[in-house]
Amino acid sequence: MTLSNLDLVNQIDALPNAATHPEAFAKSIAGCARFVCGSHTVGYLLPIVRDALIVPALSGDWWDIQPGVITLKGDTVEERTANMAKTTQQWRQAKRFKILDGWRNEQYTIYAPRGTPLFYMERSATPLFGVIAYGAHMTVYVPKTETTPMRLWVPRRAGGKSTYPNMLDNTVAGGMGDGQTPFECIVKEAGEEASLSADYVRANARPCGTISYFYVRHADAGGEAGLLQPEVQYLYDMVVGDPDLGEGPVPAPCDSEVAEHMLLTVDEVKRELALGHFKPNCAAVVIDFFIRHGILDAENEPELQEIYTRLHRRLEFPTR
Amino acid sequence: MTLSNLDLVNQIDALPNAATHPEAFAKSIAGCARFVCGSHTVGYLLPIVRDALIVPALSGDWWDIQPGVITLKGDTVEERTANMAKTTQQWRQAKRFKILDGWRNEQYTIYAPRGTPLFYMERSATPLFGVIAYGAHMTVYVPKTETTPMRLWVPRRAGGKSTYPNMLDNTVAGGMGDGQTPFECIVKEAGEEASLSADYVRANARPCGTISYFYVRHADAGGEAGLLQPEVQYLYDMVVGDPDLGEGPVPAPCDSEVAEHMLLTVDEVKRELALGHFKPNCAAVVIDFFIRHGILDAENEPELQEIYTRLHRRLEFPTR
Numbered sequence: 001m002t003l004s005n006l007d008l009v010n011q012i013d014a015l016p017n018a019a020t021h022p023e024a025f026a027k028s029i030a031g032c033a034r035f036v037c038g039s040h041t042v043g044y045l046l047p048i049v050r051d052a053l054i055v056p057a058l059s060g061d062w063w064d065i066q067p068g069v070i071t072l073k074g075d076t077v078e079e080r081t082a083n084m085a086k087t088t089q090q091w092r093q094a095k096r097f098k099i100l101d102g103w104r105n106e107q108y109t110i111y112a113p114r115g116t117p118l119f120y121m122e123r124s125a126t127p128l129f130g131v132i133a134y135g136a137h138m139t140v141y142v143p144k145t146e147t148t149p150m151r152l153w154v155p156r157r158a159g160g161k162s163t164y165p166n167m168l169d170n171t172v173a174g175g176m177g178d179g180q181t182p183f184e185c186i187v188k189e190a191g192e193e194a195s196l197s198a199d200y201v202r203a204n205a206r207p208c209g210t211i212s213y214f215y216v217r218h219a220d221a222g223g224e225a226g227l228l229q230p231e232v233q234y235l236y237d238m239v240v241g242d243p244d245l246g247e248g249p250v251p252a253p254c255d256s257e258v259a260e261h262m263l264l265t266v267d268e269v270k271r272e273l274a275l276g277h278f279k280p281n282c283a284a285v286v287i288d289f290f291i292r293h294g295i296l297d298a299e300n301e302p303e304l305q306e307i308y309t310r311l312h313r314r315l316e317f318p319t320r
Numbered sequence: 321m322t323l324s325n326l327d328l329v330n331q332i333d334a335l336p337n338a339a340t341h342p343e344a345f346a347k348s349i350a351g352c353a354r355f356v357c358g359s360h361t362v363g364y365l366l367p368i369v370r371d372a373l374i375v376p377a378l379s380g381d382w383w384d385i386q387p388g389v390i391t392l393k394g395d396t397v398e399e400r401t402a403n404m405a406k407t408t409q410q411w412r413q414a415k416r417f418k419i420l421d422g423w424r425n426e427q428y429t430i431y432a433p434r435g436t437p438l439f440y441m442e443r444s445a446t447p448l449f450g451v452i453a454y455g456a457h458m459t460v461y462v463p464k465t466e467t468t469p470m471r472l473w474v475p476r477r478a479g480g481k482s483t484y485p486n487m488l489d490n491t492v493a494g495g496m497g498d499g500q501t502p503f504e505c506i507v508k509e510a511g512e513e514a515s516l517s518a519d520y521v522r523a524n525a526r527p528c529g530t531i532s533y534f535y536v537r538h539a540d541a542g543g544e545a546g547l548l549q550p551e552v553q554y555l556y557d558m559v560v561g562d563p564d565l566g567e568g569p570v571p572a573p574c575d576s577e578v579a580e581h582m583l584l585t586v587d588e589v590k591r592e593l594a595l596g597h598f599k600p601n602c603a604a605v606v607i608d609f610f611i612r613h614g615i616l617d618a619e620n621e622p623e624l625q626e627i628y629t630r631l632h633r634r635l636e637f638p639t640r
Contacts, residue, residue, distance in 0.1 A: 017339055017634060018338060018339035018342070019337055019338035019339040019345075019634065019636055020634055020635075020636045022338070025339075114622070115622060181618065181619065182618050183617075183618075183619060206613075206614040207614045207617035207618065207619075208611070208612050208613070208614055209611045209612055209628055210618075210624065210625060210628055212625065212629060232625060234618055291528070291529045292528050292529055292612055293526075293528070294526040294527045294528055297503075297527035298501065298502050298503075298527065298530075298554055298640075299501065299502075299503060299527075302434070302435060304530065305530060305532065305552060305639045305640065306634075306639070308529055308530055308632060309532060309632050309633065309634035309635075310634065311632075312628060312629050312631075312632035313629065313634070314337060314339065314340055314626075314629035314630065314633070315340075315629075316339055316340045319625045319626070320618075320625065
């Protein structure tokens with residue numbers, strides 16, 4: 001069975017949209033509570049998470065529980081961050097949620113409108129609260145010439161990774177933790193994942209927009225299935241030389257996260273997409289790249305308009 | 321007063337989004353009827369239009385009127401097209417709506433899901449029915465070099481045009497009437513508006529996605545203010561040579577629609593955007609171009625995420 005580009009988008013933008021599919025949306029979040037902080041709704045809480053919050057030890061000082069609305073207490077960023085940390089640490093020690101086995105010791109930022117931080121929280125716990133997570137992805141490619149087609153540098157994830165082992169990835173990608181900007185994140189990950197020098201990346205990586213979508217986690221993402229994970233990914237493109245002509249730089253594994261880097265033609269990448277070999281959100285980044293670069297267009301992709309708008313979903317929570 | 325990029329987006333994406341602003345959306349369409357055809361909602365009908373449809377001569381054979389829902393009758397594309405044509409012709413003769421003074425004799429297509437035509441209708445009447453209109457826009461630019469910044473070819477609309485006289489435009493743009501594909505539309509308009517040869521455009525224009533938004537017409541758009549006009553614009557970029565080096569091609573006025581073509585640097589274009597000199601949906605195309613080309617990014621545009629998702633709105637009606 002091969003997957004269409006829309007099938008791939010459906011995998012990552014999985015929560016129905018309230019504007020276009022109001023009934024399906026209402027059904028999907030029925031039973032969820034709104035996660036409120038400082039008068040802003042910042043996420044949805046599934047029943048399994050709501051139930052874990054409605055215990056006296058937690059709800060007393062750290063949470064205010066009302067029907068359909070659960071509020072993180074605290075008047076300052078520091079207080080809210082501390083209350084969230086006590087909650088997730090308690091769950092971690094009690095082994096309450098499997099997803100917390102992947103504890104990262106990395107702090108993600110949750111925002112009020114206009115990019116004001118509301119609080120910080122452990123990265124691995126964000127899907128329990130349905131809050132927006134941010135990352136940065138870069139596609140490194142060798143442009144087409146008169147004799148060679150465009151080729152993309154595609155890494156294969158290490159077999160030992162806890163999430164999506166052996167799947168294909170974007171050349172460089174990472175989550176934006178600990179207050180990183182997207183560009184700093186890309187520069188750092190480019191060194192760690194692909195051995196690309198910071199100087200080269202700073203001079204050549206080009207920002208080219210974002211993708212955003214509302215992911216509902218699959219089992220192969222690790223942890224409980226069905227957790228809600230809206231995401232914004234900041235995108236970068238970077239041109240490199242043709243290694244067949246002795247040009248470079250050539251991405252190479254640096255840490256144990258990546259097994260190998262392959263230079264694939266556009267047709268080879270299309271084949272791997274259709275076979276479902278890409279990590280789902282990396283497939284979405286590649287599809288957006290193909291649309292921006294004129295490889296997918298209205299003449300060859302009948303679902304272009306749905307695909308492109310789904311990849312740029314306006315999320316209902318405040319964004320960075 | 322200067323306009324921010326988000327101000328410019330607010331001008332063209334003006335109907336509140338039901339997913340992110342449900343109350344403002346409900347207020348905006350309060351009093352509107354849904355325009356239904358073949359079991360699909362394809363537009364919103366403002367009270368002034370609904371009232372014009374609720375007259376015996378029209379509602380008898382051509383329209384089915386129910387509270388909140390008005391259906392175009394007809395079992396086939398031909399019947400529905402004929403019923404719509406009789407309606408709009410009658411209004412035109414009776415001088416019922418000012419917007420029909422701009423009658424074009426050009427047929428726009430209204431779609432069911434998956435791009436199946438439901439019916440065809442006169443272009444100038446589409447904003448009366450709140451249905452999606454399609455166009456194609458191309459940005460022609462001279463890439464930056466080590467010594468010169470990127471420059472865009474920007475036409476100034478003729479002073480005699482009925483809509484947006486003297487405003488700045490995208491290099492080539494047009495509505496997709498009479499069953500045109502976006503690429504055919506661009507090739508034709510490039511010749512008519514900018515004297516660019518079809519051969520050159522076919523070889524060099526590169527598709528690069530779409531923008532979509534829900535426009536609410538201003539008075540300077542011509543016709544009644546407040547009419548609803550959701551739009552999808554197919555985008556193309558095209559690189560040309562530097563005219564200062566004797567390269568080309570050089571866009572030049574061909575018909576009476578364009579006063580002149582100017583080659584503006586990115587900074588000059590930014591200034592013209594901020595001064596509100598661009599036609600609103602052309603400003604949106606330029607902003608999308610700036611984001612895709614790394615001129616606007618997360619580091620220099622704090623509203624990047626809202627701007628980019630607003631420019632790729634998933635519309636609630638079936639699209640081409």
